[in-house]
Amino acid sequence: MRFGIAILPEYRWRDAAPRWRRAEEYGFDHAWTYDHLTWAGLQDSPWYGTTPTLTAAATVTSTIKLGTFVTSPNFRHPLALTREILAIEDVSDGRFLCGIGAGGSLDATIQGGPELTPRQRQDRYQEFVKLLDILLTTDGVDFKGEYYETRNGRTLPGCIQQPRVPFILAGNGPRSLRFAAGHGDGWMTTGGAADDLDGWFRSVADLSHRLDDLVEGRPFDRYLSLDSVVYALSSPAAFEDAVGRAAALGFTDVITHWPRAEGVYGGSEEVMEQVATDVIPRLRRA
Numbered sequence: 001m002r003f004g005i006a007i008l009p010e011y012r013w014r015d016a017a018p019r020w021r022r023a024e025e026y027g028f029d030h031a032w033t034y035d036h037l038t039w040a041g042l043q044d045s046p047w048y049g050t051t052p053t054l055t056a057a058a059t060v061t062s063t064i065k066l067g068t069f070v071t072s073p074n075f076r077h078p079l080a081l082t083r084e085i086l087a088i089e090d091v092s093d094g095r096f097l098c099g100i101g102a103g104g105s106l107d108a109t110i111q112g113g114p115e116l117t118p119r120q121r122q123d124r125y126q127e128f129v130k131l132l133d134i135l136l137t138t139d140g141v142d143f144k145g146e147y148y149e150t151r152n153g154r155t156l157p158g159c160i161q162q163p164r165v166p167f168i169l170a171g172n173g174p175r176s177l178r179f180a181a182g183h184g185d186g187w188m189t190t191g192g193a194a195d196d197l198d199g200w201f202r203s204v205a206d207l208s209h210r211l212d213d214l215v216e217g218r219p220f221d222r223y224l225s226l227d228s229v230v231y232a233l234s235s236p237a238a239f240e241d242a243v244g245r246a247a248a249l250g251f252t253d254v255i256t257h258w259p260r261a262e263g264v265y266g267g268s269e270e271v272m273e274q275v276a277t278d279v280i281p282r283l284r285r286a
Helices: 013-025 050-059 078-090 117-136 174-183 198-214 236-248 269-285
Strands: 002-006 031-033 064-072 096-100 141-144 148-153 169-170 186-189 221-225 253-257
Touching: 013 050, 031 050, 031 096, 031 253, 031 269, 050 064, 050 221, 064 078, 064 169, 078 096, 078 117, 078 148, 096 117, 117 141, 117 169, 117 174, 117 198, 141 174, 174 186, 174 198, 186 198, 198 221, 236 253, 236 269
Parallel strands: 002 031, 002 253, 031 064, 064 096, 096 169, 169 186, 186 221, 221 253
Antiparallel strands: 141 148
């Protein structure tokens, strides 16, 4: 099992930098930040850009993987994103993980444009991922699809990680799962809708079992965001229980959130420190 922490892009860098450093010092395997123009849980809070934040995080860390949790086609073009990925890859010396999803509704129309149906968002997402894959592995790309176009898209020098950065593809629906199994280097989920923790883990189990049928026994990384119903860092015992249940369902990676002072993901940094220095090392040994 590998362990990740998500640090929301809401802090001035003088306050954010120590968090990213400590994430590495605590021994987390990967650290993530959200990629939205605004997020439903904190619409009235400060919010900073994702790729500049990750680039800055790369300068204050040296070993921890860094990722988008998750980027989407809502406000990005694959060619522009390619340049940003190449920069993060370079500054981090090949530590970037590209989480990608179809995109929600909140920041889908914030820049104007038509509101897409769920099917259209999924069509756009698949085209986005396929073109991004081409751009990260090929220089001089001519492409014309339903949603995106490039004309001699230049993408030198290419990724440090070969053949490209890993794609961790998010989604819960049948099309999303099939697409992740066929085009991703891993799959990420927040689970399904549920009223309690047991119900949520039943939804997660169903999704993981459906993915089993699609990957047909081949190794495939699975990332689970633990904090959808209950905040996993509410106590060391809660975290350990959640990780154990995730491992039993075949997940290779879990992600929790850096505790905030109040509100969503509100919690105690002392609990996080205890989890990082006691619980996680013990789970690794086990």
